[in-house]
Amino acid sequence: MHIPAxxxxxxxxxxxxxxxxxxxxxxxxxxxxxxxxxxxxxxFLENEPDTLKGAAVADKVIGKxxxxxxxxxxxxxxxxxxxxxxxQEYLKKQNIPFSYGTLVEKISSRDGTGVCPLExxxxxxxxxxxxxxxxxxxxxxxxxx
Numbered sequence: 001m002h003i004p005a006x007x008x009x010x011x012x013x014x015x016x017x018x019x020x021x022x023x024x025x026x027x028x029x030x031x032x033x034x035x036x037x038x039x040x041x042x043x044f045l046e047n048e049p050d051t052l053k054g055a056a057v058a059d060k061v062i063g064k065x066x067x068x069x070x071x072x073x074x075x076x077x078x079x080x081x082x083x084x085x086x087x088q089e090y091l092k093k094q095n096i097p098f099s100y101g102t103l104v105e106k107i108s109s110r111d112g113t114g115v116c117p118l119e120x121x122x123x124x125x126x127x128x129x130x131x132x133x134x135x136x137x138x139x140x141x142x143x144x145x
Contacts, residue, residue: 003099004077010058011101014081024056036110037061038118038135041069045132049073062087062100063107065118068131071096082107084119093126117142 005027013019013032021040023031031051033040041059044052052073059066062080067087070078071094078091083100084107091098107116114120121138122131 004056007056007058007077007079007099010056011079011081014058014060020060022058023051024058025054030055037116038066038069041066041073042135045069045073061107062091062098063116063119064090065107065116065122065131065135067091067094067096068122068125068128069135072128072132086119086123090126094128 010022019032056077064086
């Protein structure tokens with residue numbers, strides 16, 4: 001598997017808390033964002049969708065929900081500092097090369113009481129557009145609490 005140039009720098013920036021999501025193109029960091037959960041990926045997808053197409057993405061946490069959004073955005077490589085098995089399996093099925101720091105059974109909810117609600121919302125979905133719709137609905141419900 002070919003590891004994209006610039007990934008080591010991106011991994012270091014994530015480890016040191018300088019960003020939670022980093023886009024790399026041709027070995028150069030072309031975008032960075034920080035935020036909770038999939039928010040940075042959603043911001044890139046909704047505000048600058050072309051920045052994802054063909055990019056390598058390094059993110060703090062990659063579960064199936066994040067993987068679906070990245071596939072929808074057209075990325076060519078994904079690195080997750082923490083990656084769930086369902087995120088890994090989804091990327092494999094989509095033929096997107098990936099790597100990770102730590103592989104976990106599931107992404108936990110922020111309060112640690114169960115599975116992340118976004119992860120839960122896409123468990124039985126395989127189409128990235130349907131996944132996006134489910135993620136947006138789940139976020140709206142969570143924000144309404």
